[in-house]
Amino acid sequence: xxHLSLVNVSKSFGKTxxxxxxxxxxxxxxxxxxxxxxxxxxxxxLRCVAGLETADSGDILLNGESIKDLPxxxxxxxxVFQNYALFPHMNVYDNIAYGPKLRRASKNEIKRGVAEMLxxxxxxxxxxxxxxxxxxxxxxxxxxxxxxxxxxxxxxxxEPLGALDMKLRQHMQLExxxxxxxxxxxxxxxxHDQDEALNMSTxxxxxxxxxxxxxxxxxxxxxxPRTAFVxxxxxxxxxxxxxxxxxxxxVTNVILDGIRIKARGSALLKAGDSARLxxxxxxxxxLPQAPGPGGHLYDNILPCVVQSVNYSGxxxxxxxxxxxxxxxxxxxxxxxxxxxxxxxxxxxxxxxxANEGVLVSAx
Amino acid sequence: xxxxxxxxxxxALLYLPVAIVIIYSFNxxxxxxxxxxFTLDWYSAxxxxxxxxxxxxxxxxxxxxxxxxxxVLGTMGAVGAARMRPRAxxxxxxxxxxxxxxxxxxxxxxxxxxxxxxNVRYGVMTMVLSHTTFCVPYVFIMVSIRLRAVxxxxxxxxxxxxxxxFKAFASITLPIIMPAIASGALISMAMSLDDVVISSLVSGPxxxxxxxxxxxxxxxxxxxxxxxxxxxxxxxMFMLVGLLQFVQAGRRSERAAKKEARNA
Amino acid sequence: xxxxKRNIAGLPAFLWMAVLVGIxxxxxxxxxxxxxxxxxxVGFVFTLANYDRITDPVTVSIFMxxxxxxxxTSACALLIGYPFAYFVSRLDKKLRFYVLVFLMIAFWTSxxxxxxxxxxxxxxxxxxxxxxxxxxxxxxxxxxxxxxPSVIAVTTYMFLPFMILPxxxxxxxxxxxxxxxxxxxxxxxxxxxxxxxxxxxSSGIAGGVTLVFVPSVGLYFISDLIGxxxxxxxGSLIKNQMDSARNWPFGAALSVVMLGLVxxxxxxxxxxxxxxxxxxx
Numbered sequence: 001x002x003h004l005s006l007v008n009v010s011k012s013f014g015k016t017x018x019x020x021x022x023x024x025x026x027x028x029x030x031x032x033x034x035x036x037x038x039x040x041x042x043x044x045x046l047r048c049v050a051g052l053e054t055a056d057s058g059d060i061l062l063n064g065e066s067i068k069d070l071p072x073x074x075x076x077x078x079x080v081f082q083n084y085a086l087f088p089h090m091n092v093y094d095n096i097a098y099g100p101k102l103r104r105a106s107k108n109e110i111k112r113g114v115a116e117m118l119x120x121x122x123x124x125x126x127x128x129x130x131x132x133x134x135x136x137x138x139x140x141x142x143x144x145x146x147x148x149x150x151x152x153x154x155x156x157x158x159e160p161l162g163a164l165d166m167k168l169r170q171h172m173q174l175e176x177x178x179x180x181x182x183x184x185x186x187x188x189x190x191x192h193d194q195d196e197a198l199n200m201s202t203x204x205x206x207x208x209x210x211x212x213x214x215x216x217x218x219x220x221x222x223x224x225p226r227t228a229f230v231x232x233x234x235x236x237x238x239x240x241x242x243x244x245x246x247x248x249x250x251v252t253n254v255i256l257d258g259i260r261i262k263a264r265g266s267a268l269l270k271a272g273d274s275a276r277l278x279x280x281x282x283x284x285x286x287l288p289q290a291p292g293p294g295g296h297l298y299d300n301i302l303p304c305v306v307q308s309v310n311y312s313g314x315x316x317x318x319x320x321x322x323x324x325x326x327x328x329x330x331x332x333x334x335x336x337x338x339x340x341x342x343x344x345x346x347x348x349x350x351x352x353x354a355n356e357g358v359l360v361s362a363x
Numbered sequence: 364x365x366x367x368x369x370x371x372x373x374x375a376l377l378y379l380p381v382a383i384v385i386i387y388s389f390n391x392x393x394x395x396x397x398x399x400x401f402t403l404d405w406y407s408a409x410x411x412x413x414x415x416x417x418x419x420x421x422x423x424x425x426x427x428x429x430x431x432x433x434x435v436l437g438t439m440g441a442v443g444a445a446r447m448r449p450r451a452x453x454x455x456x457x458x459x460x461x462x463x464x465x466x467x468x469x470x471x472x473x474x475x476x477x478x479x480x481x482n483v484r485y486g487v488m489t490m491v492l493s494h495t496t497f498c499v500p501y502v503f504i505m506v507s508i509r510l511r512a513v514x515x516x517x518x519x520x521x522x523x524x525x526x527x528x529f530k531a532f533a534s535i536t537l538p539i540i541m542p543a544i545a546s547g548a549l550i551s552m553a554m555s556l557d558d559v560v561i562s563s564l565v566s567g568p569x570x571x572x573x574x575x576x577x578x579x580x581x582x583x584x585x586x587x588x589x590x591x592x593x594x595x596x597x598x599x600m601f602m603l604v605g606l607l608q609f610v611q612a613g614r615r616s617e618r619a620a621k622k623e624a625r626n627a
Numbered sequence: 628x629x630x631x632k633r634n635i636a637g638l639p640a641f642l643w644m645a646v647l648v649g650i651x652x653x654x655x656x657x658x659x660x661x662x663x664x665x666x667x668x669v670g671f672v673f674t675l676a677n678y679d680r681i682t683d684p685v686t687v688s689i690f691m692x693x694x695x696x697x698x699x700t701s702a703c704a705l706l707i708g709y710p711f712a713y714f715v716s717r718l719d720k721k722l723r724f725y726v727l728v729f730l731m732i733a734f735w736t737s738x739x740x741x742x743x744x745x746x747x748x749x750x751x752x753x754x755x756x757x758x759x760x761x762x763x764x765x766x767x768x769x770x771x772x773x774x775x776p777s778v779i780a781v782t783t784y785m786f787l788p789f790m791i792l793p794x795x796x797x798x799x800x801x802x803x804x805x806x807x808x809x810x811x812x813x814x815x816x817x818x819x820x821x822x823x824x825x826x827x828x829s830s831g832i833a834g835g836v837t838l839v840f841v842p843s844v845g846l847y848f849i850s851d852l853i854g855x856x857x858x859x860x861x862g863s864l865i866k867n868q869m870d871s872a873r874n875w876p877f878g879a880a881l882s883v884v885m886l887g888l889v890x891x892x893x894x895x896x897x898x899x900x901x902x903x904x905x906x907x908x
Contacts, residue, residue: 052519072522079523085516089538098534099524150524366714370726373711377733377787380744383754387747397757436640443637451634454643463647464837466845466889468862469882473651476658476879490669496647499640550735559848560862564869574739581743581852593740602891603736608728 002062002076002153002186003028004049009058011044014171018044021058026154026188031180033189033197035234036207042190043082045207046156049188050079062096062153073102078147079134079156083163084139086131092118092142093127098152117145120179137168144176144358148183155180157189161196173199194234196220206230228360238281238328241362244273251299251354257324262299263357274362281331286318290339291351298351306346318342320350381597388590405591407408415576415592422572426555429494430526433551436495437502438610445510452591456507463500470497478565485567493565494555501554502547509543510536529613549607553600652886659880667873677880686864686881693861694888696779697844699789702705703783704839705832708790712831715791715826716798734788742852745781746772773855781853782843789842790835797831798824828907837893844889861885 004026011019018041026032034042047053049060051072060068067075071137078099086095096117100110111249118124121141131139140160147155160176161169177200191197198205198218206213206221206229214221214230225231232239241263242254250265254277261277269275290301304320311334318330328350342348388406392399409415444455462470474493483489513536521531559574566575573596580589659677662670678687715726748754751770759765771777801824809819847862854860862883868878 049518050523052523071527072519073525073527077523079520081516081520083514083516085514085520087517087520087535088512098521098526102525102530146520146524366717370711370714370718373707373787374726374729374733376784377730380741380748380784381733381736383747384740384744397691415723424690436643440640441638443634443640446633447637448633455637458641458644458649464841464893465648465652466841466885468845468847468865469655469886470648470651472865472878472882473655474647475869476875477647477651477654478876480654492647496644501643503640557735557739560846564866574737574796577739577743578848581739581746589743592741593737597736597740599734601732604732607735608731 003064004154004186004188005059005061005064006045006049007049007059007061009045009055009060010055011048011056018210019048019055022210022212023058024205024212024215026186028186029184031177031187031189031200031202033191033201033203033204034207035191035194037192037198037233040207041210042160042192042207046079046158046188046190049154050077050156051075052079062088076150076152077154077156078150078152079158080140080147080160082141082158082160084143084160086129086134086139086142086146090131092123092129092134093129095131095142096146096149103150113149114145117149120148120182121145122175129227130341136164137172140164140172144179148179148185152185155183155185155187157187159191160189161191161193166246169196176200198234204234206233208233225278225357225358225360228276228278228362231276231358231360236281236331237278238284239276239278239325242275242277242359244269244271244275244359245270252359254357254359257322258324259302259322259324260353261302261357263359264355266359268361269359275359276362278358278360279328279352279356281317281329282315282333283356284328284330284350286320286330286332286342287349287351288346290349298355299354301349301351302328303346304350306342306344306348308344309342320348322350373513384590385594385597388587388594390587390590393583393587406595409588409591409595412588413574415588418571418573418576419592421487421570421573422556425490425494425570426552426571428491429498429555430548430551432491432495433498433502434464434544434548435548437499438506438540440499440503441506441510441540442532444507447626459500459503462496463504467560471561472563474561475564485565486570489565489567490570490572493561494551494558497558497561498547498551498554501550502521502544505543505547505550506540513539545605549603552605556596556600650780655879655882658876659883661876663874669875677800677877678884680877681880681884689859689861689864690884690888692858693844693885694892696775696850696860697840699779700782700786700843701836701840703779704787705789705836707783708787708835708905709794709832711865712791712794713798713828714903716795730788730791734792738785739848741785742781742849745784746852749777772853773857775854775858778850778854778858778860782846782849785846786839786843789838793834793838794828794831797834801827833897836896840896841889841893845885 005025006022006026009019009022010017017040022041022045024032034041034045044053046070048055051070051074053065055068058068059066060131062075062077067077069322087098090098093114096114097110100113114127115124118127121144123138123141123145126134126138129138131142134142143160161172164172173196189197190202198221201218203215204218204221205215208229214226216224221230221234227233228239231237240254240256242263245253245255245260247253247265248262251262252265252269254261254263254275256277263277266275285298286304286306287301291298304322307319307321310317310319313334315334316332318332320328320330322328330350389401389403390398391402391404431574439454440459444452447455471493474489475498478485478489478492516530517535517539521535522528526534556572558572559578562572563575563578566572573592577589577592580586658669660673660675662672662674662676664670675808681690715723718726746753749771750756751772752768753771755771756765757770759772760768805823806819809823814822845862845865847860847866848860850860851863865878865881865885868881
């Protein structure tokens with residue numbers, strides 16, 4: 001198991017900076033996901049750790065020793081590539097045995113190791129198959145086995161599930177977690193898929209423009225986004241510019257286009273600051289009438305006009321216009337027999353609690 | 364149905380002259396088209412003709428060296444070009460393609476004049492130099508096409524799993540491009556064995572190849588020994604090309620298996 | 628240093644080609660401006676006489692004949708080869724494989740031997756003459772060789788695979804759903820062929836025509852063996868300057884002009900092919 005530290009890692013391609021001073025500590029046994037859009041530098045970060053790229057400045061430490069300038073074959077770090085990169089002219093056995101053979105392990109040792117790995121990835125008996133004869137999911141498993149047999153300190157995974165269909169992807173997420181637990185290896189995982197990141201990680205590092213926007217547990221990143229980018233990227237939110245009016249206990253009052261709204265308290269903001277209010281689409285509800293006494297008392301109840309109602313299987317998305325002309329989207333989860341009670345053109349109310357209105361800095 | 368008849372007719376036409384040569388190599392009649400009976404005399408006559416045998420050996424010697432040098436150069440060129448910067452790579456490939464379509468006679472004339480100004484003695488060396496020159500582009504192109512199958516991530520994966528750069532090349536790139544190198548070898552061999560135009564310009568008195576010998580005999584008139592010898596040459600080529608098809612068919616079935624797996 | 632490290636593997640091949648193709652080609656350009664000494668050696672005196680001699684009506688007509696023959700050969704090969712390639716692409720898989728293998732074998736069989744086969748067929752008292760005699764078409768043994776049409780026919784035959792293979796490769800790549808879409812949108816078979824198949828296979832046609840045209844301009848042994856002394860083509864003329872006439876500067880000038888014309892043709896033709904598939908016909 002390995003402990004990985006990135007210390008102020010920077011890299012440019014030509015004149016374009018792609019990594020801007022990344023620093024992070026990844027503890028033994030963690031499953032850390034680098035989450036971001038394509039081009040944010042997440043794959044480059046991974047390649048710097050693998051040794052396939054060299055960082056321009058800063059340092060990369062593995063268990064306290066610098067590996068920044070070592071060639072990839074001298075690092076005890078292995079990668080599962082995005083397209084799996086299985087050697088097409090070797091069968092499953094030879095693919096997995098490639099690393100041990102290079103280390104001149106004994107034949108018996110290799111045989112045992114490969115069998116063990118095939119058990120781990122649940123593919124026993126397929127040693128003789130060529131990569132061309134395997135399904136996408138099977139190739140994925142072979143790629144993992146080929147990396148893990150070398151007992152790497154760190155396992156790097158570059159969008160390994162990207163090429164699989166949705167059902168298989170969800171299945172492989174669980175499988176991967178299971179394999180990680182069994183092998184007890186530190187994983188650094190790269191993806192642009194927030195569901196994958198939220199499902200699998202012990203911590204998520206949200207990347208944007210070559211820098212970490214926020215590093216934290218899935219709950220932290222999802223519930224307490226610290227920047228407008230994270231608020232917008234993780235989950236589906238309504239994000240609108242507001243100005244801060246003042247604090248009231250746990251609640252911060254803000255003004256959204258003339259409407260006063262109670263939001264989750266934020267000590268960093270002062271009265272008069274401009275900020276952004278972020279509300280998850282599925283944490284707000286739509287009410288056909290103003291709630292009478294006895295019902296749940298929402299902190300914010302805003303009159304609105306329904307613009308469109310879109311049914312999409314497990315939920316229905318309702319788009320409404322607030323008084324000031326701002327569009328707000330609410331996602332309602334569907335249950336059999338109870339369809340949404342609003343329709344286009346209706347007057348209704350949007351309601352959410354102060355705690356669901358997260359304030360992030362304006363930039 | 365009409366389509367199949369058309370295909371069959373063209374194929375028959377393609378093979379007609381070859382078939383005629385083979386059939387007439389067994390014809391007892393010394394001249395003309397009349398069939399007068401089966402004989403193997405022409406084969407033994409050809410086998411006894413020392414000059415024919417000499418030129419056959421000369422052809423094989425030149426083809427052998429040509430094949431080896433072309434494969435090494437062409438493969439290194441293709442692998443090297445793949446590592447070049449895009450601009451340089453484009454220029455290099457363009458140069459190879461242009462060399463490929465220069466009319467044979469002009470390449471032959473240019474080489475002849477070049478050797479002459481350098482005062483090189485015409486012989487096996489000038490022949491091998493010239494043959495290699497028209498074979499290298501073929502090997503280069505075949506290997507270059509095959510190299511596209513070597514995804515850069517394969518090499519990265521090999522390095523990641525602990526292979527040094529040369530080991531990664533030897534264990535990943537080389538086996539994948541091997542069929543293309545083999546095809547290139549066979550094509551070089553076939554082209555060297557077949558060439559008349561360039562050979563007859565740059566050869567010396569001691570380096571007369573079989574096609575050159577056949578050509579000069581043909582200009583004097585048809586003799587049945589040529590039939591016999593040509594038949595032998597045709598069978599050698601059949602075997603070379605058969606081998607080539609075998610190599611490529613293996614690759615095709617590999618591709619087909621991949622396609623199937625993807626569809627499954 | 629970094630440059631050397633990046634390019635070292637490719638260097639030998641490109642040096643080889645530069646020395647044995649690049650320099651010789653430059654050298655024949657130089658040579659074409661030099662004079663021939665009376666003893667057949669090259670005199671290092673600048674002259675334009677060699678190019679002047681090319682404008683001589685006899686030489687010009689040889690150029691015209693050669694390029695005409697090459698064009699005619701390309702056209703014939705396209706006319707015969709295109710339908711063949713198209714039909715083969717629509718065969719079932721197994722049959723297609725066998726046709727292609729046999730095509731490749733024919734392709735790689737010595738062109739000299741195949742020319743020789745035609746001599747046996749076409750010569751006086753040859754196979755064709757005998758057949759026609761037996762069928763009663765002719766009374767006397769006839770000779771089909773030593774004529775311009777016979778040279779064109781044999782050259783077309785020789786280069787047919789060069790046309791078929793690129794066209795086949797292009798036609799085979801056309802997505803069959805395109806045909807279905809075309810039928811679905813109301814085009815008939817002919818319209819579909821003209822609007823879908825032909826334009827989409829234009830790259831194959833361009834490749835095929837180039838591959839047939841370029842070598843057939845300079846090919847000399849077919850015209851030499853089949854056409855005899857009566858049909859002098861460019862290849863034979865150049866070859867003669869190198870051996871019997873021993874006028875290398877003139878041979879060099881002929882080569883330079885031929886290469887220039889062929890290059891112009893290819894560039895012009897391929898630019899047509901690139902702009903607009905229909906420009907190819």
